[in-house]
Amino acid sequence: MTDTLRTLIFDQSSCRAHLVHLSKAWQQVVNNNDYPRPVQKVLGELVAASTMLSASLKFEGSLIIQIQGDGPIRLLVAECNSRLGLRATVKLVEGTQIPENASFKDLVNTTGKGICAIILDPRNRLPGQAPYQGIVPLAGTSVADSLEAYMHSSEQLETRLVLNSDATTAAGVMLQQMPQHGGVVSSKEFDADGWDRLKALINTLQTEEHLATETDELAKRLFWEEDPDGLAERQAHFECTCSRDKVGKMLLSLGQAELDDALSENPTVEIQCDFCNANYSFTRADCNALFTESSHHEGPQEPQPPTLH
Ligand SMILES: [Zn+2]
Missing domain, CATH: 3.55.30.10 (Hsp33 domain)
Known part of the structure; x- marks a missing residue:
């Protein structure tokens, strides 16, 4: 092959x-x-x-x-x-x-x-x-x-x-x-x-x-x-380029309120990669850490699906 x-x-x-x-x-x-x-x-x-x-x-x-x-x-x-x-x-x-x-x-x-x-x-x-x-x-x-x-x-x-x-x-x-x-x-x-x-x-x-x-x-x-x-x-x-770091940035972009909502129903936020099925699990403490760290370094966002304007 x-x-x-x-x-x-x-x-x-x-x-x-x-x-x-x-x-x-x-x-x-x-x-x-x-x-x-x-x-x-x-x-x-x-x-x-x-x-x-x-x-x-x-x-x-x-x-x-x-x-x-x-x-x-x-x-x-x-x-x-x-x-x-x-x-x-x-x-x-x-x-x-x-x-x-x-x-x-x-x-x-x-x-x-x-x-x-x-x-x-x-x-x-x-x-x-x-x-x-x-x-x-x-x-x-x-x-x-x-x-x-x-x-x-x-x-x-x-x-x-x-x-x-x-x-x-x-x-x-x-x-x-x-x-x-x-x-x-x-x-x-x-x-x-x-x-x-x-x-x-x-x-x-x-x-x-x-x-x-x-x-x-x-x-x-x-x-x-x-x-x-x-x-x-x-x-x-x-080759899948997903990583815990990128998933973390995506969660950050959802905002604290949305993550709090998700965590009120489940003990963790689970994200599965659409490309390779890798699973990423974030506890409340993990999510809190994302928001604390984000004030230190702002990274580039993943490209979003395009739209016609
Ligand atoms: Zn992946």
Whole structure:
């Protein structure tokens, strides 16, 4: 079982491709929660996409894709940091029944009010500094469609994505057009048909073959005639960044009154991590200590789910 990411450069076409094939890391996400199959499929596609988008950026920190849905899925989150540590979670509307054949639109965009946000959270964010966040209305009938539309409207970057997932594997290919006049390729050498040709190649990919084929083998099968330059293969892994310290900051932001309320009913406040199921328990004394310490150091807050204004 491998979790690999491979980047290919097509110099003459001014394009770049990322291929990702996740098994162990994806299975850890799957095993942490018992999501209905259509939900799991959409989440796997989002995880594959977040890994490739994170790898495509020169950025130290976490890339977070959030889809806020208006259907049975309230929130989909896939996060991948610059070390390719990934985690993901879903919030479903309580008590909802999800049919086996539910489509992407059925799940997150039933009335057209779904939104897609990409957040870049720098590793060493200064106190008070807000993470970069781009938000667009949800467009398209799949995760791939929606992210292509996001990249087009928010980043002005032509992107083509093929995403697939099942219970054991999440896989993706991402093709991106790079700026053509960076001085690397002269206009004489520039292959104007390259983008269309590469798009056509990845469009031939069938789900079954995609899920069953490791990145290197797939790169060979798809692009052997294109002779791309390959960058070193990278390994992805499951990594949850939750900590008692971060949960403490979240409790602080709820305020003393709310915590007092919770503690009047139970001897401790129990918080479970949505991503890895780790449990954090705070007694009254722990909570009091949070408020005493908070006057000494104000840390940055965790990013909140985005809203459209
Ligand atoms: Zn966690």
